[in-house]
Amino acid sequence: MENVLEVRELSKQYTKVLAADKVSFDIKKGEIFALIGPNGAGKTTTIRMISTLLTPTEGDAVVSGHSVLKEPEKVRQCITYLPDEAGAYKNMTGKKYLRFMAGLFSTDIDTINKYVERAENICGLGDRLKDKIGSYSRGMIRKLLLARAVMTKPDLAILDEPTSGLDVLNAIEIRKMIKKLAADEGMSFLLSSHNMLEIEFVSDRVGIIAKGHLLVSGRTDELKARYNAANLEEVFERVVNDNEIL
Amino acid sequence: MKFFNLLKKELAELLNLQTVISLAVTMAMLMFLGSFMSSTIEEAVKQEYTVTLCDRDKTDFTAELIETLRKNNAIVSEVTSDSEDFSQLLSTAGKDSIIVIPQGFTEDLNAGKAPELISVSEMRSAAMMSNMSNNNDGAERLIRNCISNVFAERAGLTAEDVQLINAPVSISEYTVVKDKTSEVSAEEVMSNIMMQNMLLPIIVFVLIMMTSQMLMSAISNEKIDKTLETLLSAPVSRTAVLGAKMLAAAIVAMINAVCFMVGFSGMMSGATDSVKAEFEGTAINEYIPIDSALEQLGLTLGGVDYVLVGIQLFLTIMICLSVSLMLGALVNDTKQAQTMVMPLMFAAMIPYMISMFADVNNLPIVIRLIVYIIPFTHTFSAIPNLMFGHMGIFLIGLVYQTLAFAVCMFFALKLFKSDKILTVSLNFGQKSKFKKAKKNENQ
Ligand SMILES: Nc1ncnc2c1ncn2[C@@H]1O[C@H](COP(=O)(O)OP(=O)(O)OP(=O)(O)O)[C@@H](O)[C@H]1O
Ligand SMILES: [Mg+2]
Numbered sequence: 062m063e064n065v066l067e068v069r070e071l072s073k074q075y076t077k078v079l080a081a082d083k084v085s086f087d088i089k090k091g092e093i094f095a096l097i098g099p100n101g102a103g104k105t106t107t108i109r110m111i112s113t114l115l116t117p118t119e120g121d122a123v124v125s126g127h128s129v130l131k132e133p134e135k136v137r138q139c140i141t142y143l144p145d146e147a148g149a150y151k152n153m154t155g156k157k158y159l160r161f162m163a164g165l166f167s168t169d170i171d172t173i174n175k176y177v178e179r180a181e182n183i184c185g186l187g188d189r190l191k192d193k194i195g196s197y198s199r200g201m202i203r204k205l206l207l208a209r210a211v212m213t214k215p216d217l218a219i220l221d222e223p224t225s226g227l228d229v230l231n232a233i234e235i236r237k238m239i240k241k242l243a244a245d246e247g248m249s250f251l252l253s254s255h256n257m258l259e260i261e262f263v264s265d266r267v268g269i270i271a272k273g274h275l276l277v278s279g280r281t282d283e284l285k286a287r288y289n290a291a292n293l294e295e296v297f298e299r300v301v302n303d304n305e306i307l
Numbered sequence: 308m309k310f311f312n313l314l315k316k317e318l319a320e321l322l323n324l325q326t327v328i329s330l331a332v333t334m335a336m337l338m339f340l341g342s343f344m345s346s347t348i349e350e351a352v353k354q355e356y357t358v359t360l361c362d363r364d365k366t367d368f369t370a371e372l373i374e375t376l377r378k379n380n381a382i383v384s385e386v387t388s389d390s391e392d393f394s395q396l397l398s399t400a401g402k403d404s405i406i407v408i409p410q411g412f413t414e415d416l417n418a419g420k421a422p423e424l425i426s427v428s429e430m431r432s433a434a435m436m437s438n439m440s441n442n443n444d445g446a447e448r449l450i451r452n453c454i455s456n457v458f459a460e461r462a463g464l465t466a467e468d469v470q471l472i473n474a475p476v477s478i479s480e481y482t483v484v485k486d487k488t489s490e491v492s493a494e495e496v497m498s499n500i501m502m503q504n505m506l507l508p509i510i511v512f513v514l515i516m517m518t519s520q521m522l523m524s525a526i527s528n529e530k531i532d533k534t535l536e537t538l539l540s541a542p543v544s545r546t547a548v549l550g551a552k553m554l555a556a557a558i559v560a561m562i563n564a565v566c567f568m569v570g571f572s573g574m575m576s577g578a579t580d581s582v583k584a585e586f587e588g589t590a591i592n593e594y595i596p597i598d599s600a601l602e603q604l605g606l607t608l609g610g611v612d613y614v615l616v617g618i619q620l621f622l623t624i625m626i627c628l629s630v631s632l633m634l635g636a637l638v639n640d641t642k643q644a645q646t647m648v649m650p651l652m653f654a655a656m657i658p659y660m661i662s663m664f665a666d667v668n669n670l671p672i673v674i675r676l677i678v679y680i681i682p683f684t685h686t687f688s689a690i691p692n693l694m695f696g697h698m699g700i701f702l703i704g705l706v707y708q709t710l711a712f713a714v715c716m717f718f719a720l721k722l723f724k725s726d727k728i729l730t731v732s733l734n735f736g737q738k739s740k741f742k743k744a745k746k747n748e749n750q
Pocket of ligand 1: 099145
């Protein structure tokens with residue numbers, strides 16, 4: 062199967078911190094890949110480089126054949142990015158927001174309408190879409206943003222902590238939606254999360270990252286077998302501990 | 308078009324109900340202020356001939372004097388009181404100014420002495436307009452004339468002689484600007500250019516402040532509301548995102564400027580019309596019309612001048628936009644957003660204030676250079692420079708502003724296209740989010 066994303070030795074040096082150190086991994090079409098790691102591990106930094114928001118100090122990432130260094134605009138055409146802690150324009154209604162964002166991905170009215178309609182169905186906000194976003198709860202905003210991230214059926218949807226701020230039922234719904242989109246539409250996902258249970262349920266493959274290093278990556282069941290662990294949480298604990306000792 | 312979509316969004320953010328209402332209110336207030344000013348000036352002009360008299364002499368001569376006042380369009384009201392307490396005198400009369408003709412007035416006059424007249428006026432406030440109506444000048448002048456006529460008659464002089472004594476020379480006033488001359492008084496020219504030149508700096512100042520404030524909040528709000536990353540990850544170039552924001556800010560600032568222009572010219576014309584009415588019938592009408600005098604002096608601006616001023620204004624706005632772009636990009640929270648506008652405000656305020664009270668070209672050289680480093684100074688001095696033919700300074704200013712714009716824009720774009728737009732954090736004392744994260748990590 063072809064690779065939607067190829068990350069090659071991606072590094073990011075902030076003024077003082079080396080936030081990502083030669084991170085490499087691939088994501089295949091229709092695959093859900095999750096980056097897991099403790100706070101400050103470099104997940105968001107890696108994701109931001111793939112989303113063309115930050116320039117890598119070293120290495121490259123190729124999305125659907127386009128390099129983030131050489132063709133950032135083509136990359137952005139192929140991806141959507143849901144940032145961690147993102148907000149939406151408070152003075153817009155939910156519907157206006159979807160329309161505005163759709164208008165950035167396409168100039169064709171029919172396509173825009175199609176995108177908006179999809180997002181409306183996915184977000185499940187119903188009539189509240191006619192209200193100003195300023196009146197939404199955190200969870201509602203998150204759902205709106207998630208719907209907007211998948212409405213264009215990008216080759217790769219990059220979701221930084223997709224279910225943060227959502228209640229259990231909504232989180233389950235979102236996970237199911239992600240799985241369904243990957244299976245039915247062949248969309249690929251790059252997620253990051255702290256919630257191991259969620260990751261175990263939703264992702265095909267995971268990469269464990271700590272202090273900027275991608276320590277291991279592989280299929281969930283493979284990793285569990287390799288580390289002789291009952292669940293991903295244990296795998297995570299062992300991997301992080303092993304590397305701490307080194 | 309994607310750019311249009313961006314522009315529409317930016318305009319909608321800037322032109323919400325609140326801003327439109329506040330704009331309408333400002334305009335209405337200015338108009339109201341204009342009509343208020345014109346009515347107080349009219350009042351002041353009218354009141355000059357209203358006089359309250361307290362005649363304590365009560366002779367045929369004083370009665371005749373009062374009659375003369377009446378004949379000369381003075382509205383005279385008489386009160387009788389023997390009080391020596393002037394404050395009480397005013398309050399019993401219910402007036403704020405009063406002229407007392409003391410006992411022995413006619414006697415003194417007949418004895419060939421200059422008789423004494425007592426003029427009392429109350430001061431209620433320090434406002435310029437309110438005190439204009441409080442004086443007895445008009446009546447005093449008339450009485451003085453009457454008395455000098457009496458003396459003249461006694462000395463055997465005719466009315467013509469008196470006139471000659473009062474105006475022994477006739478002065479023809481000329482004003483020279485460079486090599487051009489016109490028969491007009493310098494004060495008259497000044498007051499006319501002033502009105503004209505007061506309006507533009509206000510508009511420019513408003514324009515600068517509005518534009519920078521709007522663009523800065525357009526950018527800082529994206530950061531504060533955490534919408535910037537989503538926007539920048541969409542398939543539009545950062546230049547387009549910036550361009551839309553700049554254009555929207557410029558458009559809305561223009562709308563604001565036009566509204567202010569309408570409001571202010573309403574206010575100014577209210578004020579000037581009534582001042583002109585005051586001068587009606589006086590010697591000023593004997594001069595040639597002021598407009599043609601200004602033209603003779605070369606103080607009017609021609610088509611080319613307007614184009615030049617327009618270019619300068621455009622450059623000013625562009626500088627403003629590029630600087631606020633940088634400042635806006637540095638903002639991370641609402642509190643910073645408020646302080647960040649300060650540098651621009653001072654940069655606009657200093658030349659604005661100076662242009663109101665002084666000519667930059669006459670300042671000491673060191674101060675002049677410092678002031679001219681601020682690009683906006685060139686905007687405020689543009690019209691005076693063009694009017695008085697300082698073409699060299701004007702052109703240097705134009706070149707300087709172009710350079711300033713190029714440099715500012717270069718750095719603004721660089722900042723916006725780099726990681727800095729997302730990673731920069733100005734920490735005035737407070738602990739950085741990242742440092743905190745690091746600390747947690749170490750625990
Ligand atoms: N703008 C920045 N300037 C300097 N250092 C930064 C910046 N952003 C992140 N860092 C540092 O880079 C490292 C990785 O941060 P990053 O945000 O990628 O972590 P993360 O894995 O997303 O953490 P979390 O789970 O808390 O979201 C941290 O040590 C952080 O302090
Ligand atoms: Mg993160």
